[in-house]
Amino acid sequence: xxxxxxxxxxxxxxxxxxxxxxxxxxxxxxxxxxxxxxxxxxxxxxxxxxxxxxxxxxxxxxxxxxxxxxxxxxxxxxxxxxxxxxxxxxxxxxxxxxxxxxxxxxxxxxxxxxxxxxxxxxxxxxxxxxxxxxxxxxxxxxxxxxxxxxxxxxxxxxxxxxxxxxxxxxxxxxxxxxxxxxxxxxxxxxxxxxxxxxxxxxxxxxxxxxxxxxxxxxxxxxxxxxxxxxxxxxxxxxxxxxxxxxxxxxxxxxxxxxxxxxxxxxxxxxxxxxxxxxxxxxxxxxxxxxxxxxxxxxxxxxxxxxxxxxxxxxxxxxxxxxxxxxxxxxxxxxxxxxxxxxxxxxxxxxxxxxxxxxxxxxxxxxxxxxxxxxxxxxxxxxxxxxxxxxxxxxxxxxxxxxxxxxxxxxxxxxxxxxxxxxxxxxxxxxxxxxxxxxxxx
Amino acid sequence: xxxxxxxxxxxxxxxxxxxxxxxxxxxxxxxxxxxxxxxxxxxxxxxxxxxxxxxxxxxxxxxxxxxxxxxxxxxxxxxxxxxxxxxxxxxxxxxxxxxxxxxxxxxxxxxxxxxxxxxxxxxxxxxxxxxxxxxxxxxxxxxxxxxxxxxxxxxxxxxxxxxxxxxxxxxxxxxxxxxxxxxxxxxxxxxxxxxxxxxxxxxxxxxxxxxxxxxxxxxxxxxxxxxxxxxxxxxxxxxxxxxxxxxxxxxxxxxxxxxxxxxxxxxxxxxxxxxxxxxxxxxxxxxxxxxxxxxxxxxxxxxxxxxxxxxxxxxxxxxxxxxxxxxxxxxxxxxxxxxxxxxxxxxxxxxxxxxxxxxxxxxxxxxxxxxxxxxxxxxxxxxxxxxxxxxxxxxxxxxxxxxxxxxxxxxxxxxxxxxxxxxxxxxxxxxxxxxxxxxxxxxxxxxxxxxxxxxx
Numbered sequence: 001x002x003x004x005x006x007x008x009x010x011x012x013x014x015x016x017x018x019x020x021x022x023x024x025x026x027x028x029x030x031x032x033x034x035x036x037x038x039x040x041x042x043x044x045x046x047x048x049x050x051x052x053x054x055x056x057x058x059x060x061x062x063x064x065x066x067x068x069x070x071x072x073x074x075x076x077x078x079x080x081x082x083x084x085x086x087x088x089x090x091x092x093x094x095x096x097x098x099x100x101x102x103x104x105x106x107x108x109x110x111x112x113x114x115x116x117x118x119x120x121x122x123x124x125x126x127x128x129x130x131x132x133x134x135x136x137x138x139x140x141x142x143x144x145x146x147x148x149x150x151x152x153x154x155x156x157x158x159x160x161x162x163x164x165x166x167x168x169x170x171x172x173x174x175x176x177x178x179x180x181x182x183x184x185x186x187x188x189x190x191x192x193x194x195x196x197x198x199x200x201x202x203x204x205x206x207x208x209x210x211x212x213x214x215x216x217x218x219x220x221x222x223x224x225x226x227x228x229x230x231x232x233x234x235x236x237x238x239x240x241x242x243x244x245x246x247x248x249x250x251x252x253x254x255x256x257x258x259x260x261x262x263x264x265x266x267x268x269x270x271x272x273x274x275x276x277x278x279x280x281x282x283x284x285x286x287x288x289x290x291x292x293x294x295x296x297x298x299x300x301x302x303x304x305x306x307x308x309x310x311x312x313x314x315x316x317x318x319x320x321x322x323x324x325x326x327x328x329x330x331x332x333x334x335x336x337x338x339x340x341x342x343x344x345x346x347x348x349x350x351x352x353x354x355x356x357x358x359x360x361x362x363x364x365x366x367x368x369x370x371x372x373x374x375x376x377x378x379x380x381x382x383x384x385x386x387x388x389x390x391x392x393x394x395x396x397x398x399x400x401x402x403x404x405x406x407x408x409x410x411x412x413x414x415x416x417x418x419x420x421x422x423x424x425x426x427x428x429x430x431x432x433x434x435x436x437x438x439x440x441x
Numbered sequence: 442x443x444x445x446x447x448x449x450x451x452x453x454x455x456x457x458x459x460x461x462x463x464x465x466x467x468x469x470x471x472x473x474x475x476x477x478x479x480x481x482x483x484x485x486x487x488x489x490x491x492x493x494x495x496x497x498x499x500x501x502x503x504x505x506x507x508x509x510x511x512x513x514x515x516x517x518x519x520x521x522x523x524x525x526x527x528x529x530x531x532x533x534x535x536x537x538x539x540x541x542x543x544x545x546x547x548x549x550x551x552x553x554x555x556x557x558x559x560x561x562x563x564x565x566x567x568x569x570x571x572x573x574x575x576x577x578x579x580x581x582x583x584x585x586x587x588x589x590x591x592x593x594x595x596x597x598x599x600x601x602x603x604x605x606x607x608x609x610x611x612x613x614x615x616x617x618x619x620x621x622x623x624x625x626x627x628x629x630x631x632x633x634x635x636x637x638x639x640x641x642x643x644x645x646x647x648x649x650x651x652x653x654x655x656x657x658x659x660x661x662x663x664x665x666x667x668x669x670x671x672x673x674x675x676x677x678x679x680x681x682x683x684x685x686x687x688x689x690x691x692x693x694x695x696x697x698x699x700x701x702x703x704x705x706x707x708x709x710x711x712x713x714x715x716x717x718x719x720x721x722x723x724x725x726x727x728x729x730x731x732x733x734x735x736x737x738x739x740x741x742x743x744x745x746x747x748x749x750x751x752x753x754x755x756x757x758x759x760x761x762x763x764x765x766x767x768x769x770x771x772x773x774x775x776x777x778x779x780x781x782x783x784x785x786x787x788x789x790x791x792x793x794x795x796x797x798x799x800x801x802x803x804x805x806x807x808x809x810x811x812x813x814x815x816x817x818x819x820x821x822x823x824x825x826x827x828x829x830x831x832x833x834x835x836x837x838x839x840x841x842x843x844x845x846x847x848x849x850x851x852x853x854x855x856x857x858x859x860x861x862x863x864x865x866x867x868x869x870x871x872x873x874x875x876x877x878x879x880x881x882x883x884x885x886x887x888x889x890x891x892x893x894x895x896x897x
Contacts, residue, residue, distance in 0.1 A: 029527060033700060037535075039527035040504035041519050042778050044491070059473075059485035063508040076486050083560045085568075087480045115526040122530040136701040136820065171701045171820055178703050180819045217670065248478060248582045250618045250625060309482075328473045328588075330483035365847055368815025368827020372618050373625040375845035377897065379825040396823060398670070398849055398897055439670040439897045 006070055007152050013078040014051035014058075016093050018151040020285065021047045021065045022326065025110070028141025029117040031168070034134060036121045039114045048329045049077040052093070055086040059329040091312040096154045097289040100273060102161075103280040106190045109162035110144045117141055117166075120195060124168055127199040133206055136181055138168035140193065155287035163278045165421060166193045172206040179209035179394065180382045183227070183362065187278050187421045205361060205382065211393030213385040215440035221357030221411075222399070222436040223350060223386075226418035226428040229340070231366035232376060234423055236403040239371035241295055242333040243306040247314050250372055252404060253301055262299040262407035267341035269294045270305060270321065272424075276417065277337035279425035285324035290336060293319050299407075307333045323424075337425040343413030347430045350412050352389040358438070359384045359391065363399075374403040380438070398439040409433045442466060443605070446492075446597050449513040454599055457521045461497035461537060462599045464517075465735060466510075467777045469592030469608060470556065476567045476585040489592075491777040496520040500534025501527035504780040538761035538768050540738055542601040547732045549607045551638030555589030556609075558639045563587065566642060573652035574617055579663060580656065581620040588612045602737035610635045610880065611642075612870075615651065619659035626662030626844065628829055629814055630655050633728050633870040633880060645726070658812060658830045665844025668831070670897030674807035675848065675890045676800055676834065679867025681810045681826060682790055683883030686719055687873065688816040689824035689852030691788040691883070694721070694745045694753070695771070695875075696760035698783075702820045703853055704751060712751045713856040718791040719746040719885075721755060721771075728870040728882040729786025733770065736781060740770030745788075746856075757783050775877035785873060790885030793862025800861045800889050802837040808896055809834050810848060822852040828896075848896050855893030863887035 003019065010017040022045070029039045047070050049060045058081025060073040117140040128135050144162035149155060167185030171178060184202035186193045224232070245251035253261070271292040272281045281290055286308045294302045306314070307322030310333065323334035351359060361382040369376035377400035385392045414430040446464050453462055468490040475483035491508035494517050503524030507516045528534075567585050574583050594606040612633035619626045630651060634641045642648070677685065693702040722742035723730050731740055736758050743753035756764065757772035760783065772781035801809070812830040831843045863886035873881045 032697060035533060036501070036527050036530040038502035038504050038780060039523040040506075040780065041523055042504075042506045043508075044506070044778055045508055057481060057484050059483060061485055061487040063488060063490050073488075080484050080486050080560070083564065084481055084484045085564070089480065113526070114523050118526050118530045134701055173701075176706070178701070178821045180821050180823065181701075248618075249620065250582045252625065325483075327487075328475060328483040328586075329485040329487070330473075330475055364817040364819065364823065364849070365815055365825030365827055367817070368813070368825070368847060370625075370627055370814075370845050372627040373845070377827060377845060377847035379823065379847075379849045381819055381823050381825075398825075398847070398895060400670070400846065400897055439895060441895065 003148065003150055006067060007150055009071055010051060010074045011152055013074060014053045016152045017049065017051035018093055019047065019049055019070065020324065021148045023065065023146045025144045026141060027112060027114045027117065028139055029114060029121050031121050031125060031135055031138035033136065034125055036118055039118055041114060046326055047073060048324065049073045050329060051077045051081055052090060053078065053081045055088065055090040056081045056084040057087060058084060061329045089313050093151045093153055094155055094286050094288045094308045094318060099157060099282040099289045102159065102282050103273065105161040108191060109142045109164060112142045112191065120166060120193065124166065124195050124199055127196060128168065128170060128203060130203065132172055132174040134171045134173060136169045136171045140166040149283060149285065149287040151287060157283040157287050159281060159283065161280065163187060163189050164191050164193055166195055166198060168198055168202055170202045170206045172210050174210055179206055182206050182209065182382060187419055189278055208384050208391050209382060209394035213393040213395045215358065215385065215395040215397040215438065217438065217440045219435050219437050221354050221432060221434050222438065223357065223359045223430055223432040225359065225361050225430045226420060228360040228363050229431050230420050230422050230426050230428045231363055232378065235366050235371060236369035236374050236376045238335060241305050243304040243314060244310045244333055246304050247310055252374055256301045257303055259301055260299050261301045261404060262296065263410055264298040265343065265410050265413050266296055266299045266407060268296040269339050270335045270337060271339050272336035274337055274339050274427060276419050276427045277425050278419055278421060279337045281336055284320045284322045286322040286331060288318045288320040288322060290320040305333055307331050335423060337427065339427040340429055342415050342417050342429045345412065345415055347414040347416055350414060350432050351386055354386045355388060357386045359386055376400060376403060396441050399436065401437060406433060409435050443595060446595060449517060450597055450599060452514055453517045459496050459498040459521055463495040465493040465594065465596045465777060467491065467592065467594045469590050471588060471590045472555065472560065472563065474563060474567060474587045476571055478582055489776065492516060493774065493777040493780065494520040495780050496524045497535060498524035499528035501531045502535065503527060506778045535759055536762045537758040540758065540768060543733065543737055544603045547604065547606040549609045550636040551609050553639035554591055554609050555611055555639060556591035566648065570648040570652060573648055574655060577656045579619040579621050579659060580617055582618040584616040586614040596735065596737050598737060604733050604737050609638065611638065615655055617655050617659055619663050621663045624663055626659055628655055628658035628662060631871055634726060635728060635730055635880065637726065661830045661842035662844045665842040668808060668843045668846050668896050672892055672895050674804045675894045675896065676807065676809045677888050678811040679884045679886060680812050680869040682885040682888050683869050684813050684816045684826050685824065685852065686788045686790055686885060687785060687881065687883040688818040689822055690719060690745065691721065691785045692818055693822055694755055695783045696754050696756045696764060698820060699754050703822060707751045710751055711749050712853060713746055713749045714859055715749040716793050716862055717746060717749050717856065717859055718744060720744050720791055721785060721788050724787040724789060724868060724882065726868060727787035728880040734772045734781065735774045736772040738768045738770045738772065740786065743769055755783050755785065757781065773879050775879060779877045782875065782877065784875065784879045785881050787882045789883060790888060792864050792866050792886040795861045795863050797863060797865065797887055800863060800887055801834050804834045804837060807834040808843065809839055824852050825849040846896060848894050850894040855890055858890045858893035859888055860891045861889040
């Protein structure tokens with residue numbers, strides 16, 4: 001039986017329905033305490049049936065792609081729909097669209113043996129072996145995914161692809177002092193992972209962290225490195241881009257289209273097919289073609305992102321930002337590959353010009369930010385003190401405020417961008433802010 | 442299914458030379474409902490079924506997971522080969538602490554299991570909760586998530602462990618956004634149970650109480666003012682005490698993390714005043730309660746800090762051998778797609794003898810922190826906890842609410858600053874992420890910190 005026949009079968013029950021099948025294979029090793037610990041191969045198949053009958057939604061999720069089982073899942077979804085209340089705002093599932101040409105995929109990632117990563121991990125541990133330094137954790141692996149999205153309006157799109165990653169967490173222990181854990185990583189769409197660079201950068205930071213400097217309570221220049229900036233913005237800013245929140249009046253950006261929310265150095269777009277993206281999807285989880293969506297250009301807010309449902313409620317087009325929560329089957333509005341545009345000068349040059357300030361590698365508690373108003377209160381850790389253009393040692397401080405008050409203080413963006421496996425994928429530079437209020441320790 | 446698992450195990454024992462083979466099967470039905478402002482955006486029935494296999498060969502772990510149960514032998518072979526491959530890079534061979542194996546059937550303590558409750562009733566209850574929340578004019582948007590599960594889990598090993606669980610849970614999460622003028626505020630609320638069934642929502646967490654709590658939190662945020670930054674006396678309520686126990690101290694007492702943390706050199710030493718005891722134990726209503734862990738080891742109560750002295754840590758069999766200690770039942774896996782790792786269950790500070798009024802009466806200026814939104818800690822015990830409900834304390838009295846702030850500190854230093862431990866007790870249910878999600882709870886009495894914690 002073909003998948004199309006399952007759609008026909010489902011139409012006996014539903015006014016319209018969608019079947020999504022996800023197959024994932026993930027080969028990995030992890031590192032614990034200077035040693036390779038577990039080597040793993042995980043395979044999973046999940047099928048999701050989403051059907052609507054008389055505006056009543058029913059969803060069923062099963063751990064298989066077996067056609068007979070999918071038939072049962074359709075019947076189960078129908079039973080759920082009958083029990084649901086009608087959603088008067090429901091309009092319809094998406095119509096077929098025109099997709100961009102998919103990126104060429106590296107098939108090597110599909111078959112790669114975990115042995116490859118055992119060797120990679122061994123090499124990483126070896127490179128990090130220095131006195132007073134412990135490889136507390138880490139790992140490497142490759143993920144391969146295949147997906148199929150079909151619906152009764154003719155959407156039928158399959159995608160495949162994969163990526164590889166390597167990360168390491170180092171802890172320095174000297175004379176009774178334990179440094180914070182220092183993370184470094186690399187993620188790519190191929191096996192060309194830069195283990196040496198990852199280890200080199202992590203070692204540099206642990207060495208900085210051995211020397212502890214005090215931070216003051218003051219207004220200062222603060223440079224946020226990619227991991228720090230992406231975690232802060234992911235929780236305090238990006239949720240405000242959701243069209244659903246516009247409909248509900250719970251986004252601080254509601255009346256801000258075409259208004260400045262930062263200075264002109266800031267440009268943010270969602271572009272899954274960007275050259276550095278590690279999430280090059282041509283269709284979202286509802287089968288709507290993805291595109292490059294400009295969200296902030298030259299500091300000006302350009303518009304919201306939408307999935308099919310909320311776009312139709314609001315009377316606009318989906319921007320291809322429907323993302324499925326695989327454990328609930330539900331679709332939420334989300335980003336595929338956030339790109340923050342790079343600047344002209346290197347991070348080293350930017351640090352070099354700071355007379356007194358701080359470099360932040362990571363934030364603790366970014367996820368406790370308030371997405372509904374942009375307030376945050378985070379701890380910069382690991383963070384480093386900069387004096388006369390040089391890193392003096394590690395420090396810890398609190399940074400609290402509001403993201404919409406922080407953004408206009410952006411004064412420089414680095415030339416280098418880093419690819420992060422965060423909420424799909426992100427391409428992010430370092431960003432330098434002035435007059436940031438911090439509470440030192 | 443048990444026979445099929447045993448046959449596969451016997452096949453593997455004949456074919457491979459491994460120190461240890463573990464097969465964990467699960468077949469669980471779930472109901473997931475999400476109600477967003479009057480619409481069920483998720484209305485799902487879910488079947489989760491698959492097998493996890495872990496093999497220890499030549500002193501290294503191999504793990505595989507699959508939902509193709511018909512291919513069990515292939516999955517075992519793959520885990521075995523993975524272990525052999527990892528072993529090549531291994532210097533110190535992994536060994537497991539000996540255990541007395543158990544053969545048992547773990548029955549559910551739930552009175553009304555979620556599978557015996559109709560979807561209609563589940564739907565009605567969520568709609569009722571939404572209506573109660575929206576009775577408050579400031580509540581602009583609500584997002585209610587509900588999930589329950591009923592099913593079985595079977596664990597068998599080559600050593601003779603054979604445990605079958607009747608596995609059930611219920612879980613509910615509320616996110617509410619409030620608006621007054623241009624001011625937006627949000628609050629979260631999370632409850633869940635493994636030992637209580639549907640009766641939980643009648644007897645322990647009725648809609649009226651949940652709604653009242655959420656509305657209170659939203660209003661505290663809407664009316665709140667930013668706190669002064671700096672170090673002040675902090676009185677933490679049970680939920681915040683719990684998150685400090687969990688994030689800042691509990692993680693350091695997970696043996697795989699202890700080894701890289703300051704706790705390593707502090708075991709047996711005084712780390713807090715003698716009136717402070719922190720436990721990791723079975724608690725009435727605890728979301729992390731269980732009889733055995735995912736290695737088949739019985740769950741034991743431990744005191745992480747006993748009368749101020751750092752004592753116990755959480756172990757799996759591998760780390761128990763490494764530390765020459767008894768395993769205590771903390772190896773947990775989120776589901777069949779993951780191997781078990783060392784996790785907390787219920788992490789709490791034990792009550793003392795102070796009344797709440799006594800704790801605050803001599804504070805001229807300080808803060809009372811009641812509930813959190815997110816928390817995180819580093820291996821050196823530096824922690825951050827976002828505060829979603831908090832108040833000022835002025836001249837021994839609770840006064841104005843504060844908004845969107847956080848507290849932070851170095852836990853091993855803050856512990857020494859505990860000056861009062863309350864005689865009450867409260868528990869918070871939640872989920873902990875350590876690469877995998879685990880249901881946990883945390884809590885304790887009201888506690889006062891005279892320094893060691895920065896707010897702002």
